[in-house]
Amino acid sequence: MPVVHLLDHVAGNVRSLVNAIEKVGYTIEWIRSPEDVKNAQASQLAHRDLLKDTSTNLPESHIAWRGTFRSLKHLEAGKPFLGICVGLQALFEGSEENPAVPGLSIIPGQLSRFDDHDKSVPHIGWNSAMLVQTGLVRDQSFYGLQNGSKYYYVHSYAVPYRAGFLEAEGWTVATAKYGSEEFVGAIGRKNVLATQFHPEKSGTAGLRLLKSFLKGHQWGDALPSMLRGPGQGLTRRVIACLDVRTNDHGDLVVTKGDQYDVREKIETKTAGLVRNLGKPVDMARKYYEQGADEITFLNITSFRNFPLADLPMLEILRKTAETVFVPLTIGGGIKDAVDADGSTVSALDVASMYFRSGADKVSIGSDAVVAALEYYRNGKRLSGRTAIEAISAAYGIQAVVVSVDPKRVYVRSSNETVHKTIMTSDPGPNDEAYCWYQCTVKGGRESTDLDVQQLVEAVEAMGAGEILLNCIDKDGSNSGFDLELIQAVKDCVKIPVIASSGAGIPAHFGEVFTKTHADAALGAGMFHRGEYTVNDVKSYLASEGLLVRQLEDTA
Numbered sequence: 001m002p003v004v005h006l007l008d009h010v011a012g013n014v015r016s017l018v019n020a021i022e023k024v025g026y027t028i029e030w031i032r033s034p035e036d037v038k039n040a041q042a043s044q045l046a047h048r049d050l051l052k053d054t055s056t057n058l059p060e061s062h063i064a065w066r067g068t069f070r071s072l073k074h075l076e077a078g079k080p081f082l083g084i085c086v087g088l089q090a091l092f093e094g095s096e097e098n099p100a101v102p103g104l105s106i107i108p109g110q111l112s113r114f115d116d117h118d119k120s121v122p123h124i125g126w127n128s129a130m131l132v133q134t135g136l137v138r139d140q141s142f143y144g145l146q147n148g149s150k151y152y153y154v155h156s157y158a159v160p161y162r163a164g165f166l167e168a169e170g171w172t173v174a175t176a177k178y179g180s181e182e183f184v185g186a187i188g189r190k191n192v193l194a195t196q197f198h199p200e201k202s203g204t205a206g207l208r209l210l211k212s213f214l215k216g217h218q219w220g221d222a223l224p225s226m227l228r229g230p231g232q233g234l235t236r237r238v239i240a241c242l243d244v245r246t247n248d249h250g251d252l253v254v255t256k257g258d259q260y261d262v263r264e265k266i267e268t269k270t271a272g273l274v275r276n277l278g279k280p281v282d283m284a285r286k287y288y289e290q291g292a293d294e295i296t297f298l299n300i301t302s303f304r305n306f307p308l309a310d311l312p313m314l315e316i317l318r319k320t321a322e323t324v325f326v327p328l329t330i331g332g333g334i335k336d337a338v339d340a341d342g343s344t345v346s347a348l349d350v351a352s353m354y355f356r357s358g359a360d361k362v363s364i365g366s367d368a369v370v371a372a373l374e375y376y377r378n379g380k381r382l383s384g385r386t387a388i389e390a391i392s393a394a395y396g397i398q399a400v401v402v403s404v405d406p407k408r409v410y411v412r413s414s415n416e417t418v419h420k421t422i423m424t425s426d427p428g429p430n431d432e433a434y435c436w437y438q439c440t441v442k443g444g445r446e447s448t449d450l451d452v453q454q455l456v457e458a459v460e461a462m463g464a465g466e467i468l469l470n471c472i473d474k475d476g477s478n479s480g481f482d483l484e485l486i487q488a489v490k491d492c493v494k495i496p497v498i499a500s501s502g503a504g505i506p507a508h509f510g511e512v513f514t515k516t517h518a519d520a521a522l523g524a525g526m527f528h529r530g531e532y533t534v535n536d537v538k539s540y541l542a543s544e545g546l547l548v549r550q551l552e553d554t555a
Contacts, residue, residue: 002026004214005036015358017084019322020200024211075106081192082213085155088187088194095157107187107194108169111157119179120496120519122398122465123158126150126293126549128232129174129185129197134167141220142172143193144212145186148223149205150235150549151176151197152327154360154398158183158196177232188218201327201360203288204552235549236513237520238537239498240287240527241296244280244313252312254283254528281319287527288324290534291551295324296468296522298363298403299332308339308350314357321358330354331363331403331468335387347387348394355395363401363468364388366441369448372458376450382462392463397495402464405444406437406452406485407472419451422484437485444472452485453492460493467493468522471501476525478504486516498522506532506540513546 004026006018018028030036075081083091092103095111114121130147131140153176161175161182169189176185176196186195193213199206212220242254284295297320299313317330334354335347351362364387371386382389392400410428414421419436427433437452456467469489471482481502490497496519499512503523512521526532538548 002214003029005029005031013355013358013360015318015356016321016325016328016360017200019358020207020210020325021214023325024207024214026214075192078191080213080216082210083192083194084198084200085196088184088196089157089159091187091192091194092159097157106192107166107171109159109162109166109184111159113157114178114181116494121494122154122156122496123178123234124154124398124466124496125152125237125520126202126235127153127176127178127185127197129176129195130232132163132167132173132175139222141212141222142174142186142188143218144205144208144220145174146205146208146223148550149208149552150202151185151195151199151205152201152203153185153197154327155196156397160184178234201325203325207325231547233547235293235547236509236541237293237498238291238509238534238541238548239294239296239520239522240284240290240292240534241298241500241522241524242280242283242528243298243524244316245299252280252316254280280316283528284320284328285323287534288326290527291538291549292326292534293520293549294327294329295320296329296331296363299330308337308345308353311353314353317354317357317359327360328358329361329363329401329468330359331365331401334362334364334391335367346390348390351387351391351395351399355399361399361401361466362391363403364391364464365403365405368402368404368459368464369439369441369450369455371462372439372455373448373450375458375462376454380458380461386462388459388462388464392465397463397465400464401466401468401498402456402459403468403470404452404455404489405440405470405472406455407440407444407447408435409438410435420453420488422488424484426484437488440472452489456489456493460495465495466519467495467497469497469500474502477502478526480504480508481512481516481518481521483512483515486512486518490517496520504531506537509537510541510544510546513541514544 004021006028021028089095089111090103091106092109092111093105094101094103096113114123127150129145129151131142131145161173161184166173166187171187171189173184174186175182185197188194199209244252244254280297287295297313297316313330317328320328334351337345337350339345354362367387371388374383388400388402410432411417411421411434412432414434417436421434421436423433424435428435439448439450439452439455440446441448467489469486471485474482479502481499486497486499498520499518500522503509503521504526509521512518523537527534535551541548
């Protein structure tokens with residue numbers, strides 16, 4: 001079996017890249033020292049989001065690699081080279097994120113941060129890689145790129161596209177648009193290919209690119225069905241969520257609660273038992289095949305007697321990542337912990353275990369509320385000790401999701417509370433015209449003196465890259481998302497917000513995307529019960545004129 005040499009950059013979810021490369025028929029040999037570069041036939045540079053000084057992200061043995069790549073003339077020697085995400089960014093001259101640190105200057109140009117005045121930053125989700133049409137490039141595919149496909153991006157900095165500038169240097173360019181900003185999504189010349197997106201997380205489209213690169217198939221005919229895609233720009237993300245816990249027989253199952261109660265109602269044959277809706281790995285694969293843009297696992301079981309390295313959720317991630325090539329998020333238990341042997345394990349170490357097992361993002365819940373309360377007690381000063389700060393510093397803000405569990409508290413007047421209120425179109429039980437959203441912890445069982453706006457503002461300051469916005473009042477109701485809550489949170493933060501809780505029919509997704517500025521929307525029970533598929537939701541959204549990633553045959 002042919003071999004790919006992969007840089008062991010000790011950061012991020014490299015497991016998914018290994019799985020993707022093996023999926024298309026290759027084996028991996030690791031590059032762990034500069035000497036290994038000499039024998040590498042095809043290499044892939046670190047694909048982290050942030051372009052920083054190499055010494056801050058890699059072990060000491062890797063510090064000199066920037067110079068090593070130059071001195072060995074690896075790229076100039078004609079060996080195939082693929083750079084992913086920061087692997088693309090590093091090929092340019094530098095970034096405004098850290099002007100003192102130069103890039104490799106193999107490609108002219110500088111990175112700049114996306115403008116967040118009219119859109120969320122980071123740019124997270126599925127976007128285009130449209131091949132720039134020139135006299136020599138017409139209706140062709142470059143390393144399997146298709147104009148009708150969508151690819152998974154997650155980054156805050158990008159190379160702005162300047163028409164003709166890079167092409168004049170002999171580079172072939174594919175671009176994407178985020179709002180009004182057009183940027184370089186992929187670029188290649190001779191033996192070099194680099195993508196701002198993650199092919200290993202881009203489903204069939206990404207696997208096609210990896211296979212084309214590894215086989216050396218630079219040019220080919222565009223697929224007729226993909227010449228005209230759904231349109232350029234960021235799509236509306238549809239996420240499938242799986243709540244995972246042990247049932248009454250000790251098996252890990254997917255379940256779903258009604259206002260967080262996951263036990264069957266008393267009138268059913270299985271009254272009082274944990275609701276069992278299926279096996280996590282099988283269901284994740286099913287939703288991937290239906291076109292889910294991401295899969296989220298929320299671990300709602302405490303495995304107190306397991307050594308952390310043997311947590312059942314780690315094996316679920318490993319198995320899922322072998323066949324599911326879209327982003328995977330894991331939530332639950334991402335905190336400082338005491339292992340079965342009595343040793344202390346940091347939240348960063350717990351997160352690292354999940355990343356090595358196949359997770360792309362970790363979701364932090366109750367601990368984020370505790371950290372936010374401390375943040376305000378300290379006069380809005382960061383402590384540097386929270387799980388959010390530690391994980392985002394090590395892996396980038398895009399790797400940290402904060403899961404929020406608020407509930408409505410009704411008041412007759414905004415003067416009755418110090419918390420931020422809204423005038424609601426859904427009055428309270430005593431016709432109260434106002435409400436505020438109270439943050440809860442421990443699965444909604446305990447309330448705090450913190451409103452949702454305070455929480456999201458605090459965690460954004462700590463380095464969270466995304467908000468997963470639940471709603472206890474809407475959970476399991478199938479009555480639609482809490483639109484007032486979602487827009488209230490969107491008005492407070494610049495980072496993306498995922499709407500959750502209440503989806504029962506495809507029209508609820510259309511409603512949340514047209515009546516709020518939600519960046520993504522999550523469904524659970526309606527998918528688990530088989531009432532609708534993910535593709536049903538996307539077909540509905542497309543019929544309403546909303547941009548979605550089209551379903552391609554899964555590999």
